[in-house]
Amino acid sequence: MAAVDLSDERLRQGVGPRAVVGLLVDRVRAGELGMVPVVAGLVVIWAVLQALNPIFLSSTNLVNLTMECVPVGIVALGIVCVLLIGQIDLSVGSISGLAAAITAILFVNEQWPVWAAVLAAVAAGCAIGVLYAQIYNRVGIPSFVITLAGLLSFLGLQLKALGTSGSVNLPYDSALVRFAQLSFVPAWLSYLLVLGAAAGLFLVGYLYARKRRTADLPARSLRFLVIRSAVLVIGLGFAVWYLNRSRGVGWMFVLLVALALALHYALTSTKWGKSLYAVGGNVEAARRAGINVRLVYVSAFAFCTTLAAIGGVLGAARLAAANQSSGGGDVNLNAIAAAVIGGTSLFGGRGTAFAAVLGILVIQSISSGLTLLSLDSSYRFFVTGVVLLLAVGVDSLARRSRASHGR
Amino acid sequence: MAILRLQGISKNFGAVAALTDVDLEVDAGQVVAIVGDNGAGKSTLVKVLSGVHSPDGGRIAFEGREVTIPGPAAAHRLGIATVFQDLALCENLNVIENLFLGQELSPFRLDDVAMEVRSWELLRQLSAKLPAVRLPVAALSGGQRQTVAIARSLLGDPKIIILDEPTAALGVAQTAEVLNLIDRLRENGHGVVMISHNMSDVRAVADQVVVLRLGRNSGVFDARTTSSEEIVAAITGAGDNAVTQRAARSETVDRSGMAGGAW
Numbered sequence: 120m121a122a123v124d125l126s127d128e129r130l131r132q133g134v135g136p137r138a139v140v141g142l143l144v145d146r147v148r149a150g151e152l153g154m155v156p157v158v159a160g161l162v163v164i165w166a167v168l169q170a171l172n173p174i175f176l177s178s179t180n181l182v183n184l185t186m187e188c189v190p191v192g193i194v195a196l197g198i199v200c201v202l203l204i205g206q207i208d209l210s211v212g213s214i215s216g217l218a219a220a221i222t223a224i225l226f227v228n229e230q231w232p233v234w235a236a237v238l239a240a241v242a243a244g245c246a247i248g249v250l251y252a253q254i255y256n257r258v259g260i261p262s263f264v265i266t267l268a269g270l271l272s273f274l275g276l277q278l279k280a281l282g283t284s285g286s287v288n289l290p291y292d293s294a295l296v297r298f299a300q301l302s303f304v305p306a307w308l309s310y311l312l313v314l315g316a317a318a319g320l321f322l323v324g325y326l327y328a329r330k331r332r333t334a335d336l337p338a339r340s341l342r343f344l345v346i347r348s349a350v351l352v353i354g355l356g357f358a359v360w361y362l363n364r365s366r367g368v369g370w371m372f373v374l375l376v377a378l379a380l381a382l383h384y385a386l387t388s389t390k391w392g393k394s395l396y397a398v399g400g401n402v403e404a405a406r407r408a409g410i411n412v413r414l415v416y417v418s419a420f421a422f423c424t425t426l427a428a429i430g431g432v433l434g435a436a437r438l439a440a441a442n443q444s445s446g447g448g449d450v451n452l453n454a455i456a457a458a459v460i461g462g463t464s465l466f467g468g469r470g471t472a473f474a475a476v477l478g479i480l481v482i483q484s485i486s487s488g489l490t491l492l493s494l495d496s497s498y499r500f501f502v503t504g505v506v507l508l509l510a511v512g513v514d515s516l517a518r519r520s521r522a523s524h525g526r
Numbered sequence: 527m528a529i530l531r532l533q534g535i536s537k538n539f540g541a542v543a544a545l546t547d548v549d550l551e552v553d554a555g556q557v558v559a560i561v562g563d564n565g566a567g568k569s570t571l572v573k574v575l576s577g578v579h580s581p582d583g584g585r586i587a588f589e590g591r592e593v594t595i596p597g598p599a600a601a602h603r604l605g606i607a608t609v610f611q612d613l614a615l616c617e618n619l620n621v622i623e624n625l626f627l628g629q630e631l632s633p634f635r636l637d638d639v640a641m642e643v644r645s646w647e648l649l650r651q652l653s654a655k656l657p658a659v660r661l662p663v664a665a666l667s668g669g670q671r672q673t674v675a676i677a678r679s680l681l682g683d684p685k686i687i688i689l690d691e692p693t694a695a696l697g698v699a700q701t702a703e704v705l706n707l708i709d710r711l712r713e714n715g716h717g718v719v720m721i722s723h724n725m726s727d728v729r730a731v732a733d734q735v736v737v738l739r740l741g742r743n744s745g746v747f748d749a750r751t752t753s754s755e756e757i758v759a760a761i762t763g764a765g766d767n768a769v770t771q772r773a774a775r776s777e778t779v780d781r782s783g784m785a786g787g788a789w
Contacts, residue, residue, distance in 0.1 A: 330639045390633035393619070397627055400616035407614045408628030409599070468618035521664075 156513045157461055157477045160506070164481060168488030175488050178365035185362070185372040186299075188476075188483045190215070190434035191450055192375045195457035195475035196382055197426030200419045202458055203386075205399045205467025206262040208251070208423050210269035211454050215431025216446025217277045218244050222432050223287035223441035224280060226295075233295050237432050244428025247273070248421035255420070256413045262420075270451070278443055286442035289435065299436035303367040312373075313355045321348040371433060375476065378426075382472035395419060399467030430454075449500070453482050456503065460510040481506065528553050528587075529685050529717050530575075530606070535584035537570055544570040545581070545741045552686060552717040557708060559720050559732035559749065563761055566738040568721045572688055575719070576608035577601035589685070607679035608688040613671055617664040621645060621656060624663055625678045648677040652710050654703075669700030676707055686717045693727050705731050725754045739763050 168175045194211050201208045218240040225236035247269065254265050281287065289296050304312065324344040331338035362368050386392035397405040398415050406412050434450070435441040459465060460481050461474025482503055489499045532550040536543070545567045552558050560568050573579040574586075577595040586593055588604050595601050601608070615624050622638075622645045631637040645659050654673045656666070663671060672692055679687055689708070693701045708731045711718050722728050728735060732749040737760040745760040 327639075334639050334643050336639065336642055388636045388638075390630045390636065393623055393627065393630060393636070396619055396623075397616045400618035401614070403612075404614035404616050405627070407598075407610075410628050468616070 154462065154473065154477065156510065156517075157474075157481065160460075160510065161477065161481050161484065164484050164488070164506075168484065168491075172488065172491045175491055178361055178363075180487065180491070182362055182365045182367070182369070184480075184483055184487050186369045186437065187487065188479045189369070189371045189375045190430045190437060191453050191457065191482075192430075192476055192479035193378060193433065194427045194430035194450065194454040195461075195479050196378055196472060197423035197430075198454050198458040199382070199461075199463050199470050199472060199475045200395065201262075201423045202463045202465060203395045203399045203467060203470050204415060204419050205402075206255075206416070206419070207455070207465070208266045208269075208420065208427075209263065209451060209455075210247075210266040210273060211423065211427035211430075212446045212448075212451030213270045213273035213277065214244050214247055214424050214427040214446070215434060215450055216441075216444075217273045217280070218428035218431035219435035219441035219445040220277045220280045220287070222295075222435060223289055226293070227287050227289060233293055237295065240432050241425060241428045244431075245421050245425040248424030249417055251424070252413075252417040252420040255416055274447070277446070281441065281443055286440055288440045291439055295432070295436045296439045299371055299433055300439070302370045304370060304373060306363045306367060309359045309363060309368050310356065313352060313359055316355065317348040317352040320351055321345070324348075371437075379472045379476045386472055391415075391418065396468055399469075427454075449503075453479070453503070456507045457482050460507060462510075462514060464514070478510075481510075529589055531587040532575075533585045533587070535571070535574060535581045535586070537567075537574060537579060537581050543741055545574070548584070548738065548741070548743055550719075550736060552719055554685070554717050555712050555715045556734065557712050557718040557720060557732045559722055559728040559735045560738060561722060561725075561728055561735060561757065561761055562738035562744070565740075566761075567741040568738055569690070570741075571738070572608065572690055572719070572721060575601065575606060575686075575688055577606075602682055602684075605683070605685040606688065607682060607684035607686070609672075609675045609679050609690065609692065611691045611694060613675040615663045615671055615674060618662060620662050621659040621666075621674055624674055625681060627678075629681060644681075645677075648680050649673070651680065651714060652677055652707050654707065667700060668696050669703040672696070672700075672704050673707060676704075676711070680716075684716070686719065687711055688719045688721075690721050691723065692720060693722065693724055701727065725757065728757075729754060737761055 165176065174180055194215055198208060198211060221240040221243055222236045225231040225239055226233055229236075231239075251262065251265050251269065254260055255262055278285075291297075321344055324339065324347065325341070328338040328341075328344065359368060386395065394405065394410045394415050397408065397410060398412055402412060405415075430450075431446050435445055438445070457478030458470070458475050459478070461470075461476070461478030463470030463474045463478075485502050485506060486499050489502060528551040530550070530552040532548065535545055535548045535550075537545040548567070548571060550558070550560075550571070560571060562568050570579065574581050575595070577598045577600050580594070580596060586595065588606075593604060595604065595606070598608075616627065619627065622641050625645050625648065626641050631640050642659060649656060649659070652673060654670075654677065656670055656673065663674060666674065676687070676689070676692075692704050692708070696704060705727060708718055708720065712731075712733075720728075720732065729749055735747045735749050735752065735757055737744040737747070737757060739761060740763075744763065747757060747760070
């Protein structure tokens with residue numbers, strides 16, 4: 120094939136499983152670790168916590184764990200976008216708290232319909248992101264400072280809004296609270312979703328491979344696609360079966376996965392996604408390539424703060440209350456840490472949507488495991504800090520290895 | 527007939543006349559090298575052509591029609607592509623993503639396959655060898671990056687390609703690779719404008735050498751028949767530089783010394 124003839128003769132080409140394994144080993148040596156360290160870290164953490172307390176890997180606890188992941192996980196998805204363009208948002212915690220307060224006040228005190236209250240909170244979050252980007256584009260203040268100011272200001276706004284009582288309870292029978300606490304996917308539907316996911320993965324892979332073959336490009340074999348889907352069915356099927364022994368898979372967790380999949384598609388298969396990576400990699404090159412860099416900043420910041428608001432609303436729904444500590448404490452740092460632990464670079468241009476999901480699983484596992492051991496939050500902060508340092512350390516070593524392997 | 531013809535181009539920055547009455551002609555399948563010392567106006571001329579600066583005076587004709595180039599996008603639409611010295615590539619993106627950056631096919635559902643096929647086509651036009659197109663640009667050598675940048679400029683099917691110092695900071699073998707690329711561009715019928723400081727590179731690929739000096743035309747030479755010394759003389763302004771002045775001075779001193787020992 121002409122296409123392959125053109126590639127450099129120095130490029131080693133191989134066929135068969137041995138070559139595939141060899142290529143994988145080469146990639147790990149060269150520092151192209153991808154998701155490997157996070158998954159390995161998650162396995163180690165789960166093994167240790169299970170050894171310390173056998174309840175940890177019980178269905179009930181894992182169901183709780185998946186539900187706990189969602190609010191901060193959604194915030195972390197937004198953080199990934201902002202980190203990709205080489206910026207940061209330190210105010211996601213305050214924004215999620217403010218969104219929780221807006222929802223609760225409009226819904227409970229002002230008697231708005233629940234959808235309108237949620238919509239207003241999310242719109243406020245979106246507006247904050249647009250404001251950040253405008254300040255960044257027009258005044259040129261570093262995003263670190265803009266969002267630090269946002270962190271303080273919106274925390275103040277949240278406290279002011281909640282007033283002297285400092286807390287608004289959401290009624291337990293409202294749709295919002297029921298969604299966050301009690302709505303689970305029926306067992307039959309959960310298995311159907313697993314099968315659908317595997318079939319979808321296979322179909323997308325098959326159509327893509329066929330298209331590549333007709334264009335004379337190397338493509339993945341049918342066997343690989345079948346095995347990949349089979350592994351997905353078995354892995355996901357087992358997880359769902361295990362969760363179904365308790366309450367099952369929460370709709371809220373399905374929402375997190377759906378958002379992650381949507382973001383993954385947007386990042387890898389749309390012009391917008393590529394422009395985020397380009398701006399994070401080399402702003403000047405992106406500008407010269409005709410990308411509207413200002414618009415990229417606006418969209419990324421607005422996306423991040425919108426997701427922060429959604430995460431805040433879900434957090435309040437899960438707690439059935441918005442109070443002065445909503446979005447406070449560790450929401451901010453956990454969201455940023457989740458994105459970074461998952462392998463998103465703080466310097467921009469590297470990261471994936473799944474990074475946030477894996478990262479938040481790590482963080483919530485630590486949190487849940489240590490709570491089961493009835494250790495207080497001092498240990499939780501300490502252990503999370505060490506894990507964060509380890510994760511970034513592995514990434515830095517991988518980057519050095521990449522540099523020395525010329526990648 | 528020349529694809530691109532500049533007549534009497536002038537550009538002032540405040541009190542500084544960066545370009546005064548400059549003429550330039552580029553044919554299809556012709557490589558024109560623009561040479562000159564620092565501050566001669568080479569970069570300004572390129573920026574006028576690529577639409578970054580608009581000229582204060584003079585006429586630009588493209589394929590016989592008189593045109594104005596108000597911005598980079600307009601230059602691109604006309605068919606003038608520029609590869610700047612810093613290449614402007616994103617190191618974290620792979621070759622395909624860099625080639626199509628800002629001009630992706632079907633923005634909401636990127637057509638990976640079509641872009642990869644077109645990437646190979648472009649690289650084949652240049653007979654360029656890259657290890658793979660799905661490799662991040664960070665993994666490529668300087669010459670390979672130059673290849674990617676030139677291939678990207680070919681994407682809009684331009685008539686004229688402007689290369690700003692394409693061989694600066696490249697090794698011997700990589701320089702040869704890039705010179706091969708320029709030969710290929712000429713064979714494919716593109717007009718090439720190349721800025722360079724390197725006299726041997728200029729003489730290796732250029733058909734015509736345009737010398738600028740202090741913002742003015744200082745001569746147009748046929749690269750095949752002109753010696754490097756003549757070109758250097760035009761660049762430095764023969765008889766008007768420190769070297770020749772000193773040589774002339776010492777000559778007069780010698781002569782006067784011999785004539786009668788007036789000292």
